[in-house]
Amino acid sequence: MFRKIVFGLIWLGFLTYAFIFAPPDQPDTFELIQNLSLGNWQGINPLVIALFNLMGIWPVIYSAVLFIDGRGQKIRAWPFATASFAVGAFALLPYLALREPNQEFFGKKNLWLKLLDSRVTGLILTIAAVILVRYGLQGDWGNFVQQWQTSRFIHVMSLDFCLLSLLFPALLGDDMARRVVKNQPFFWFIALIPLFGPLIYLCVRPALPEAEVKTVLSQEQSATN
Numbered sequence: 001m002f003r004k005i006v007f008g009l010i011w012l013g014f015l016t017y018a019f020i021f022a023p024p025d026q027p028d029t030f031e032l033i034q035n036l037s038l039g040n041w042q043g044i045n046p047l048v049i050a051l052f053n054l055m056g057i058w059p060v061i062y063s064a065v066l067f068i069d070g071r072g073q074k075i076r077a078w079p080f081a082t083a084s085f086a087v088g089a090f091a092l093l094p095y096l097a098l099r100e101p102n103q104e105f106f107g108k109k110n111l112w113l114k115l116l117d118s119r120v121t122g123l124i125l126t127i128a129a130v131i132l133v134r135y136g137l138q139g140d141w142g143n144f145v146q147q148w149q150t151s152r153f154i155h156v157m158s159l160d161f162c163l164l165s166l167l168f169p170a171l172l173g174d175d176m177a178r179r180v181v182k183n184q185p186f187f188w189f190i191a192l193i194p195l196f197g198p199l200i201y202l203c204v205r206p207a208l209p210e211a212e213v214k215t216v217l218s219q220e221q222s223a224t225n
Contacts, residue, residue, distance in 0.1 A: 004097045004098070007093055007096045007097035007170075008093075008094075010093055010163075011090070011093035011094060011097065014089065014090065014093070014159075014163065015090065017159075018090075018156045018159075022152045022155050022156050023149060023152050023155050024152055025151075025152045025153070026150065026151050026152070026153070029151065029152070029153045032044070032153065033153065036048070036049065045140055045143050045144055045147070046136050046137075046138050046139035046140075047136045047137075047139030047140070047141065047143075048139070048144065048147065048154060049135070049136065050132045050133060050135050050136025050139070051136065051154075051157060051158065051161060052157065053132050054129060054132050054133075054136075054161065054195070055088060055157060055160065055161060056085065057125055057128060057129055057132075057195075058084075058088065058161070058164045058195075059081065059085045059088070060121075060125055061125065061168070061198050061199065061202065062081060062164070062171070063081045063084075063116060064116040064117070064122070064202055065171045065172075065175050066080065066081045066092075066171070067081060067112065067113060067116055068113060068116070068117065068175065068178070068208060069099065069171060069174060070099075071105060071106070071107065072104060072105065072106065073099050073100060075095070075098050075099065080092055080095035081095075088157075088163075088164060089160050089163040089167060090160075092164070092167065093167070096167065096170055096171075101174060102174050102178075103174050103177035103178055104178060105178045105208055105209070105210075107210070108210050109208065109210055113208075117207060117208050119202070119203055119204070119205075121202065122199060122202025125199055125202065126196070126200070126202075126203055129195060129196065129199055162194075165194035165195060168190075168197075169187070169190075169191035172187060172190060172191060173187065175205070176205075178208060178209075179205055179206045179207075179208060179209070180206075180209070181206065
């Protein structure tokens with residue numbers, strides 16, 4: 001219950017800050033988002049371009065854990081994972097508040113779960129992130145700081161990126177347990193490196209073991225007899 005309250009308060013606090021205390025919206029915000037989405041990047045700070053695109057990688061990282069975690073939850077993970085592509089942590093925090101600890105995976109992986117569970121997916125995401133970070137480092141930091149101080153979109157997107165980095169360990173422990181990975185130093189190594197820690201994890205984590213539902217039920221019945 002304490003965990004649920006903490007995530008609920010973080011969600012409410014982030015919402016309150018984003019819409020009340022963050023810098024005001026700028027007149028060109030919609031045009032900026034449209035240009036970023038369509039690839040019309042001329043004249044836009046590479047740091048903003050990189051950050052915007054990295055915010056598209058984060059939901060895929062979370063999906064690679066959420067859809068597996070959601071298999072054992074009373075609530076479905078896909079609405080939260082899907083919404084996170086648009087609003088980031090605003091969509092993921094309610095799931096973190098509502099979910100229960102889940103260190104087991106029952107049943108077979110469908111094609112979608114196999115894709116998310118694949119190390120190839122992690123590798124592709126890592127390569128894309130490296131390219132974006134390298135591109136972003138060519139940007140104007142002074143201009144970015146100025147936009148961070150005056151634009152709600154840039155300001156909240158930056159905080160969203162940081163929050164997504166901080167929240168990943170909330171799912172990491174259970175995902176490691178489902179894969180029978182018992183390595184506390186490895187957990188902290190992944191947890192303490194923003195963005196690339198989770199990406200490294202997706203590249204090296206063991207495949208999720210599968211179990212037929214009938215097999216699981218028979219094992220449980222044998223244990224009770």
